Amino acid sequence: MNDAHRGPVKRSVTIAGHRTSLSLEPEFWDALNTLANARKMSLAGLVAAIDEKRGRSNLSSELRIAVLKATKTDEI
Secondary structure, eight states, X not given: OOOSXXXXXXXXXXXXXXXXXXXXXXXXXXXXXXXXXXXXXXXHHHHHHHHHHOTTSOHHHHHHHHHHHHHHTTOO
16 A cells, blocks of 8 residues: 555535535545544535634634544544
8 A cells, every 4th residue: 555645635515505625635534524424414514514613714724623623532
């Protein structure tokens, strides 16, 4: 298996009826899917919930922080 760093992957999600693109490393997309499953939510639902609480900060950054917090609390 190749351990080389993989760059960000861009995906589109719909939040509050609007389509937006997000760039995250594949490991973060995997972790967000795991977190969504743990919370019994869709990935889009999880992203929307995080977006709703984020204020003016960058959404991709908030998603990474959510993953970090979930790992620190053993949620995932």
